[in-house]
Amino acid sequence: MSRSATAPPRTPPSPLPAAPPTSTQAGRFRPELHGLRGLAIGLVVLYHVWFDRVSGGVDVFLFLSSFLLVGTFLRRIDRGERTRPAAYWGRTFKRLLPPTAVVSLATLAGVYLILPPERWMPALDDAIGSLLHVENWVLIQRGVDYYAAAETGPSAFQHFWSLSIQGQVFLAWPLLIALGVLLARVLRRSVRSVLAVLFALVLVLSFAWSVHSTTTQQDIAYFDTFARLWEFAAGSLLGLLLPAWEERAAERRHSRDQGQDRGQDRDRGQDRSRGRHRGPASAVSPWRVLAGWAGIVGLVSCGLLIDVQGAFPGWIAAWPLAAAGLVLVVGTTGHRLGVDQLLATGPAKVLGDISYGLYLVHWPLLTLYLAHTGKQRAGVLDGLLLILVSLAAAWLLTRLVDTPIRRWPWASAKAWRSGAVALTCLVLGLAPALAAQQHLIAQQREAEARVVADNPGARVLDPDFTVHPDADPSAEPLPTAALMGSDWVSGEEECTGDLAPQGQEKERLDPICRTVPGPEGAPVVVSVGNSRLEQFSASLIELAKKEGWTLVTLWKGGCAYTPDATLEEPDCNGFSADAKSYLERIDADAVALNTTFMNRDGTETIMPGMETTLPQLAATGTQVVAMRDLPRMPFDPPACTAEKGADDPDCAPPLAEPLQQERPDAELLAAAADGAVVPLEVNDLVCPDDVCTPVIGNVVVSLDDDHLTGTYAASMQDAVGARLRDGGFRW
Numbered sequence: 090m091s092r093s094a095t096a097p098p099r100t101p102p103s104p105l106p107a108a109p110p111t112s113t114q115a116g117r118f119r120p121e122l123h124g125l126r127g128l129a130i131g132l133v134v135l136y137h138v139w140f141d142r143v144s145g146g147v148d149v150f151l152f153l154s155s156f157l158l159v160g161t162f163l164r165r166i167d168r169g170e171r172t173r174p175a176a177y178w179g180r181t182f183k184r185l186l187p188p189t190a191v192v193s194l195a196t197l198a199g200v201y202l203i204l205p206p207e208r209w210m211p212a213l214d215d216a217i218g219s220l221l222h223v224e225n226w227v228l229i230q231r232g233v234d235y236y237a238a239a240e241t242g243p244s245a246f247q248h249f250w251s252l253s254i255q256g257q258v259f260l261a262w263p264l265l266i267a268l269g270v271l272l273a274r275v276l277r278r279s280v281r282s283v284l285a286v287l288f289a290l291v292l293v294l295s296f297a298w299s300v301h302s303t304t305t306q307q308d309i310a311y312f313d314t315f316a317r318l319w320e321f322a323a324g325s326l327l328g329l330l331l332p333a334w335e336e337r338a339a340e341r342r343h344s345r346d347q348g349q350d351r352g353q354d355r356d357r358g359q360d361r362s363r364g365r366h367r368g369p370a371s372a373v374s375p376w377r378v379l380a381g382w383a384g385i386v387g388l389v390s391c392g393l394l395i396d397v398q399g400a401f402p403g404w405i406a407a408w409p410l411a412a413a414g415l416v417l418v419v420g421t422t423g424h425r426l427g428v429d430q431l432l433a434t435g436p437a438k439v440l441g442d443i444s445y446g447l448y449l450v451h452w453p454l455l456t457l458y459l460a461h462t463g464k465q466r467a468g469v470l471d472g473l474l475l476i477l478v479s480l481a482a483a484w485l486l487t488r489l490v491d492t493p494i495r496r497w498p499w500a501s502a503k504a505w506r507s508g509a510v511a512l513t514c515l516v517l518g519l520a521p522a523l524a525a526q527q528h529l530i531a532q533q534r535e536a537e538a539r540v541v542a543d544n545p546g547a548r549v550l551d552p553d554f555t556v557h558p559d560a561d562p563s564a565e566p567l568p569t570a571a572l573m574g575s576d577w578v579s580g581e582e583e584c585t586g587d588l589a590p591q592g593q594e595k596e597r598l599d600p601i602c603r604t605v606p607g608p609e610g611a612p613v614v615v616s617v618g619n620s621r622l623e624q625f626s627a628s629l630i631e632l633a634k635k636e637g638w639t640l641v642t643l644w645k646g647g648c649a650y651t652p653d654a655t656l657e658e659p660d661c662n663g664f665s666a667d668a669k670s671y672l673e674r675i676d677a678d679a680v681a682l683n684t685t686f687m688n689r690d691g692t693e694t695i696m697p698g699m700e701t702t703l704p705q706l707a708a709t710g711t712q713v714v715a716m717r718d719l720p721r722m723p724f725d726p727p728a729c730t731a732e733k734g735a736d737d738p739d740c741a742p743p744l745a746e747p748l749q750q751e752r753p754d755a756e757l758l759a760a761a762a763d764g765a766v767v768p769l770e771v772n773d774l775v776c777p778d779d780v781c782t783p784v785i786g787n788v789v790v791s792l793d794d795d796h797l798t799g800t801y802a803a804s805m806q807d808a809v810g811a812r813l814r815d816g817g818f819r820w
Contacts, residue, residue: 121381124432125416126153127440129388134451134479136392138472141465144392145409147251148320148401150448152410154255155262155321156417159284159328162266166280172270174263179508180501181259186220186511187494188449188486189252190518193219196245196453197522203461205731206570208242210529215246216522220515222256224249225312232308242460248452250312257314258321265291285329292322296404303403316402323410331417381419381428387412446483446491454479529571536567546788546804547774566735566787568800573727576792578627578799580642581605588613588641588675594667598643602671605630607639612820614679614714617643617650617668620796621719622683625771627802628809629681629714635810636820641677643668650682653698653705672706679818680706681714681769684754689721691745695754703757707765712818715758717770719797720744726783726791735784744779767816774805 129146136144162172193216200212211231218227228250269284276283295318302310310316391409421429431437440447455467455475467475494500500510536544542557543564568576580603584590590598614633616626623644633640643650648661652669656662672680684699696702706713722742729740752758758768775781775790775797783790785801792798 119417119421120433120438121416121419121421121429122153122156123441124429124434124437125413125441126150126444127437127442128385128432129413130444130447131440132389132392134447134476137452138455138467138475139469140392142392142396143401145388145395145401145406146392148406148409149388149413151251151255151258151317151320152324152327152413155258155324156328158259158262159266159325160332162263163281163329166270172263172267173504174267175508176504177263178260179504179506179511182256182511183500183507183514184491184495185252185256185259186514186518188446188491189220189249190514191486191490192449192453193246193518194521196457197525199453199457200245203457205728207573207727207731209571210526211574212245213522213526213529215244215249217519217526219246219249219253220518220522222253224253225251225314226253229309229312232312243456245453245456247456248448252448254312254314254317258318262321262325281329281333285326288322288325288329292319292326295319295322299406300403303401307399307403310403311401313402320402320406320410323407323414327414327417334418335420377419377422378424378427380415381422384412384415384419385428385431387415443480443483443487446486447479450482450486451475451479454482529569532565533567533569533572536565536569539564540567544787544800544804546786546801547808548804549786550774550777551808564787566784566789568789568798570727570731573789573792573798576798576800578623578630578802579603580640584641588639590667590671591674592670594671594674597663597667598671601643601645603642605633605640605642607633607637611637611639612678613639613641613675614681615641615643615672615675615677616681617672618645618681618683619649620644620646622649622681622716624792624797624799625716625719625802625805626681627797627799628771628804628806631803631806632810632813632820638678638820641675643671649686649696651696651698651702653701654696656697672711673709676709677711679712679714681716683718684715684758685718685752687718687720689723691720693718693750693753695757699754700757703766711765713766714813714818715754715766715768717752717754717768717772720772720776720781722781722791722794725794726781727789727793730783730789741780741782744776744781767813767818769809769812769816771805771809771812774808 126149129144129149131146132144133146136142136146161177165172197212197216200208204212214227215224218224224246228244228247265287266284269287270280272278272287273280273283295315299310299313299316299319302313302316388409391412395405395408416428416432419428421427424430458471458475459465459467494510497510500506539559539561542559543561544567545554545557546567548554582604584599584602584604588602588604589595590602614629616622616629623642626640626642626644630640645661645664648658648664650665650668651661652665654665682702684696684703685693686696687693703713703715724742726740729737733740752768752770758766777785781790786804788801788804789798790801
């Protein structure tokens, strides 16, 4: 998202529009650029509010910001000044951070008032990422993380992805330009030619990566800085080439006009002698007028004709950039039908002036409103009201925060003062977010310190359980609502040494292989499978620690361990094949895996290929913990309890099929091996008496509709240990 300010030649551009006039490196005022910014942000808002689509307007801002950034530095170079990247950073982030800090804190207040507690911690992470201009990477991590699905609905900070990419470019581009100046001196070439080569190189490399990444991992590519750099490079190249082209065109017109003037003088002399008068010829080509309108039509239609969110930022992203570039190339025609006349009108100018603020405020207002009302999309009337409120809030933000700080003479007089203002705003924005984050963590730790007395969890199901004498009946359940979404189970360390994946296994298993290390030379148990087994394995982790074993985790979301079957998911097949190779190589003492699959309707089937997998594992002398799959809930239990309370019967559904039914793999387990395969079933600990109660022993049972909380699974350790011993497992 670009906030390239319309600034005088000596002032670096801010990433979104501000009041001063926009100029090229040659200093020519470009009213059409300011209006183009206003149009692009208007499209962004309209598409978000009413169409739930992406318009391509953000790409235009990225493009325009680099166009103006290059102009700023070329003016310095033309004046013989140093590039001074640090000074540029100070003045630029002095403009970016104050509105960002205000909107971030206001959005956090809205999240606290409107959204449930389990959304608070992700929002705090997003606020910190937005202020530090790394929100796009936060979103990438969350998007590719299978386990982030517990957060429902879009983040109120999601729109900061583009501002984060822009901020990263504002840090990198001055260094790239400084490198270009240095190379120009060493090679004795013109700065513009060297910069053109550098920007062209960035464009080609980034564009190639963007096309490849969009094809193979579009959900990552959309937020990936490296997949977006070509858009900035394209704007930079236009900023380099357009002024020079315009100057040459102006020289040609001047020479032509001089020739025409001399010819017209002769003609007028002849006409006067014959009593005729000849008026001035029009200098504006109708093709320029048509080209300008073609650019606007292309920009407006982009989001309607293309699935921008699903197809960008690959080659198709060139569509809105080409449309915006066409408007800039056409420039100021002065023709009464020219598109520049529309883009220079009062409303377009006002929209351009407040466009940064409008981009900042419209998305939190929209997402919080939809979360509060439970709607999927705004209607005509409430959408119109949202847009009007966004316009008013953007105007106030611009008038009260953006403009005063941007025009503050003291702060603008010296680069270090600008940097001090930017740093102060960063601290003021980060301090409340970090403090709130630490407060939520402290609440969780305080509750965990009393877990034995106040949060026994599955231990209360033991017939011999007695309430702790110091138990607090009003204690909050664990995990606390604010940290519910982070209660995922994981290993403590990366796999190293003999336990590290090797060879062909390495690429797929290295990122997911973790250990809970025991003493040196300790026996090894491997928990291998999907995220449902992962969450249950919190109990195995506690048992392994007590028994002095090393536990290795090989967990991949959505992929059970089925090495002797071919599934429809190629990635899962690859995971199982590599995991099998790993298990054969390390010769584990024990392996825990799921042998059944529980459907949402309660029906249960044997995992594909188990009739081969179990005997093969047992034949190696490895003990096999054959885990029966856990029930799947018909809804999200934490959401239900947040709305209706943990005691509401609607939040405690009975099982679709009773637990007393025999395991479908019973015969297979009996025939697999003599004592080498240990059946394990804990569904009665999750849904006692066939009722899936959301809170047991003051511990929340389910993280979502598919997974246990790690806290509750850990509380099952005593029962799991007893059942393993009874089944013949030998620690």
